[in-house]
Amino acid sequence: MRKNVQAAAPTESYCPDMKTNPSPSAGRLPFTRAGAVAGFRACVPVAIGVGVYGVLFGLLARQKGLSYLETQSMSLLVFAGASQLISLDLWGSPLPVFSLIATTFIVNLRHVLMGAALSPQLLRLPAGRAFGSLFFMTDESWAVTLSRLTADNRRGVMPDGAYLIGAGLAVYLFWNVSTALGHVLVRGLDDPARYGLDFAFTAVFTALLVGMRPRRVDILPLCVAVAAALLTARVCPGKWYILAGAFAGGTAAALAPHKDDDKPAPRKETRP
Amino acid sequence: MSMSPLSISLLTIVGMALATYTSRAAGLALMTRVTPGPRLRRFMRAIPGAILVSIIAPGALASGPADAIATGVTAVAAWRFRNLPLAMAVGVGAVLLLRQVMS
Numbered sequence: 126m127r128k129n130v131q132a133a134a135p136t137e138s139y140c141p142d143m144k145t146n147p148s149p150s151a152g153r154l155p156f157t158r159a160g161a162v163a164g165f166r167a168c169v170p171v172a173i174g175v176g177v178y179g180v181l182f183g184l185l186a187r188q189k190g191l192s193y194l195e196t197q198s199m200s201l202l203v204f205a206g207a208s209q210l211i212s213l214d215l216w217g218s219p220l221p222v223f224s225l226i227a228t229t230f231i232v233n234l235r236h237v238l239m240g241a242a243l244s245p246q247l248l249r250l251p252a253g254r255a256f257g258s259l260f261f262m263t264d265e266s267w268a269v270t271l272s273r274l275t276a277d278n279r280r281g282v283m284p285d286g287a288y289l290i291g292a293g294l295a296v297y298l299f300w301n302v303s304t305a306l307g308h309v310l311v312r313g314l315d316d317p318a319r320y321g322l323d324f325a326f327t328a329v330f331t332a333l334l335v336g337m338r339p340r341r342v343d344i345l346p347l348c349v350a351v352a353a354a355l356l357t358a359r360v361c362p363g364k365w366y367i368l369a370g371a372f373a374g375g376t377a378a379a380l381a382p383h384k385d386d387d388k389p390a391p392r393k394e395t396r397p
Numbered sequence: 398m399s400m401s402p403l404s405i406s407l408l409t410i411v412g413m414a415l416a417t418y419t420s421r422a423a424g425l426a427l428m429t430r431v432t433p434g435p436r437l438r439r440f441m442r443a444i445p446g447a448i449l450v451s452i453i454a455p456g457a458l459a460s461g462p463a464d465a466i467a468t469g470v471t472a473v474a475a476w477r478f479r480n481l482p483l484a485m486a487v488g489v490g491a492v493l494l495l496r497q498v499m500s
Contacts, residue, residue, distance in 0.1 A: 170481060171481070192403070194407075195403075195407065198410050202411065202413075202414035203410065203413045203417050204414075205417045208413070212413065220402075220409055222405070222408075222412070225409050226409065226415075229413040229417055230416035230420060233421070236417075236421045236423075237420055238424060239421075239448060240425045241424030241425065241427060241444070242424070243424075244424060244425050244429075247425050248425070248428065255425060256422055256425065259422050259425060260418055264452065268449060269481075271445050321489040321492045321493035321496070322489065323456075324464060324467060324488060324489055325485055325488070326456070327456035327467075327468060327488070328467075328471045328492075329484075330449050330452045330453045331457065331471045331475065332488070333481070334446065334449040334450060335472050335475040335476050336475060336481075337445070337446060337449070339446055343443065346446065346447055347446055347447065350446075350454075351450055351454045351458070354450070354451035354454040358454070358455040358459060366454070366455060370447055370450065370451025371448045371451055373447070374446070374447025375441070375447055376440065377443070378439045378440055378443030379439045379440040
C-alpha cells in the first residue's frame, strides 16, 4: 500500500492534454473538495434508497438480538448491505465466526471486478487516496461514479478523483444513520415492497446503464451477462449472479471477434 | 474460553470488515501488478456494463410482468430526462401502479 500506484500506466487517457504529454502515467487526477461534493450530491437520491434498507437492517438486527453496539459497528466497519443482511441469517449462539467471515467475503467478491473497473482512474491517484476511497465503494456509489466517468470521458473533461469517495460518503452517512434509526426508533417496519421501494434499486441501476449509452459492440457482452445472471440467480442464492454475469459478459467481450482488427476505421474506437 | 460473547462478536465484525475491505481493494491491487493486454482490456471495458445489467436482470426480468414493464418505463424516462432521481421516481411510481393493475 505504500507503493505509489501511479507507477502503472492507465489503459485509457481521459485527459485532453495527453496529446502534448506522451506519458499517460504522468497525468495525476485532481482530487478536490468540489469533486467530492459533486459525488456526494449525485449519490444522495440513491443513498436515500439505501437508507430504506438501513432501517430494515437495524430493525432485523435488533429482532435477531444484536446489541446497538454490535449493529452500529457492523454498519460502520463492514458497510455492505447485502452481506450484513445475510449475516443476520447466520447470526446465532454460538457465533459461527468462520462462516460469517467467509460468507461476507464471498458475497462481496463482485467488488473485486468493480474496483478493477475503476482502476484506470484510481491508478492516477496517490495510493492512500485510492485505497481510502475504496473503503467506501458500494454498488451504488460505484455505479454513480462510473456513469460520471463515462460522461466526463465523452466530453473530454478531466474527471475528479474525489468523486468516488464523495459518492461513497453519501451512502455511508445514510446507511449508518438509517441503521441507528432502525435499531433504536423504528418499531415494526412494513415490507419495503409495499411502497414499491424494493424496485428503487432496479430503477437506479437501469437509469445508470441507460445513461452510459451502450454502443453496438456492447450488445453481445450485455446479452451474455443477462443470460448468465438470470441463470445463476435461479440456481444460487445470494449475490452470485452479479459476479457470474460480469464474468460472462467480460469473457464474451474478450473472446468475441472484434472489428478493430479487421476494419480500418471503426467508429467505436473514437469513444474508447 | 475467557473471551466474553461481546468481544467475540465484535472481533467477528472486525473480521467481516477485513473480508469486505479486501474485496474492495483487491481489484485495484491486482491492476497495479498487471499491465492488461488487448484481450484483458476488452474484458475490463465490458465489465461495468455487464455488472450493471447483471444487477438489474433478476429484478427486471424474473420478477413478473409488472416489474419488467416498469424497467422499460424507467429506461425510457432515463433516456428522455437524463435525470437520475426523476427516473428513479418514475420507476417506483410505475411499479406501484403496474403491480396493482396486473396482480
